[in-house]
């Protein structure tokens with residue numbers, strides 16, 4: 001029977017299946033960070049268990065880490081305790097840790113691919129919902145809760161139910177200035193924040209095949225914002241080119257065997273999806289969100305919607321609550337919304353390519369004097385690469401802040417937060433109420449819209465800059 | 471995990487859809503390294519900023535069943551959202567649709583999530599708004615939600631139900647299949663990566 005890519009990867013990892021029980025799935029790589037792991041390690045200790053495969057487990061510090069003065073002790077005692085707990089647990093259980101200051105440190109979903117640990121056909125989990133990012137390589141990668149973190153630490157497996165299959169096909173050519181972020185925001189706006197619930201999404205079609213690995217990661221990253229279990233893309237030449245020579249990529253005969261296996265990782269002709277969405281890339285434009293969930297987005301040429309126009313009562317109420325929180329009036333052109341903060345970073349858009357795109361727009365220009373822009377590379381590796389290319393100078397000369405690596409203002413667990421009432425254009429993935437700081441208001445955007453917005457102080461597409469006289 | 475068989479308590483009507491995990495408990499409250507003590511962060515923004523928020527109303531202060539709009543628990547994988555609800559005195563959340571990770575976490579943490587059709591959720595909202603002291607019984611054995619003269623059946627996966635009724639720990643169950651895990655490991659391809667540092 002013809003199979004989808006996700007079904008192939010799933011089936012290759014079933015350790016045991018029995019009627020009336022979930023399948024037991026083997027996990028090839030378990031990524032760990034400080035926020036969702038301490039209670040899991042405590043559970044192991046309490047039961048006298050060990051970590052079954054420390055060699056398939058890697059930990060990093062990302063959510064709490066400051067992005068300034070990273071070598072000084074963390075000022076917040078609770079954040080510090082969480083980091084210290086991870087360090088003690090990694091040492092006790094023999095797990096590799098990339099601590100602050102280490103060349104391999106960074107956001108967990110940035111370092112896996114960067115090190116070449118993320119490879120096609122693998123199962124990858126992490127106590128973090130954006131684990132779907134790793135699906136860009138054709139891996140089945142998904143977020144888990146702390147009880148499951150403990151389960152994987154103890155057994156290297158997880159009880160799982162077979163997910164349903166959804167295809168999101170994007171054909172055609174993206175217009176200039178439109179990027180992967182706009183594709184995924186458009187998909188979520190179309191299907192809703194629970195549109196893919198219970199499904200693994202496979203992104204396919206000529207527009208997806210044309211994307212770089214960084215762009216594919218941006219798309220897979222936000223699968224969870226559509227409620228999906230995971231998102232993935234079939235590996236191809238772009239994937240193998242990205243992996244070749246990375247520290248953990250296979251070498252010699254192993255490389256050849258791996259590449260041969262990877263070439264089998266595609267959806268068979270005639271495989272059946274439970275749901276399908278088709279999008280024409282040529283119709284897309286830069287997308288921005290106006291509300292408080294990632295599905296509340298529109299093309300930037302639009303206006304703030306009127307809740308009265310939503311036929312569904314739930315959606316109408318959600319829109320009313322969102323506009324009240326966001327302090328927006330129906331009918332306001334999105335391009336007239338003024339921001340005071342621009343955040344470029346996160347596991348969605350904190351990779352080298354994202355920084356390059358933004359730097360290109362900022363080069364030789366100055367950001368709006370009333371706007372602050374934080375540039376936070378996704379990892380120490382990304383930071384070093386950007387500095388080697390002189391991007392740090394471009395950002396600094398434009399008036400932006402150049403920070404250390406971490407999650408930063410994506411969720412404001414460290415000091416990088418919006419103040420009540422402040423408004424950001426952010427390249428991260430969630431515009432939930434208070435996500436970037438208590439009372440903060442978030443508009444999700446692509447890196448190029450973030451840069452253009454920093455230049456004008458209002459939500460701006462790169463194509464608008466000339467008209468704006470910037 | 472505590473076993474769950476049946477629970478009787480009062481219910482709080484949370485008339486909101488797509489309640490995300492950042493609303494259930496914001497990131498700054500996730501810094502504890504224990505499994506308990508998360509009640510301070512539960513719905514903290516709404517509790518602080520909205521005087522008429524349902525959990526600020528004294529008649530719902532002792533509620534142990536939360537009845538929410540569709541798409542409850544979207545967003546992050548934080549099991550802290552489950553723990554905060556448990557710490558805040560809730561044993562059951564009822565909604566017409568839950569986000570997957572939240573629901574999955576609830577089966578591990580001992581918080582029962584019950585899916586009812588939206589019209590049944592609305593009927594329950596109306597009933598507990600009319601009488602906040604109305605006892606509501608959620609019976610996992612019988613798979614029913616009962617209040618006043620109404621008894622509504624709900625569906626739940628047999629395996630999940632069995633685990634909850636017995637209060638069984640997943641790790642212990644999986645350890646019974648160690649032989650299968652070892653056999654699987656013996657056949658994993660040699661080209662798969664190891665996380666240990668490479669020179």
Ligand code: SF4
Pocket residue numbers: 062063107108109128130346347348406407410411428429
């Ligand atoms: S960057 Fe944001 S979304 Fe990504 S792992 Fe960090 S907190 Fe989560």
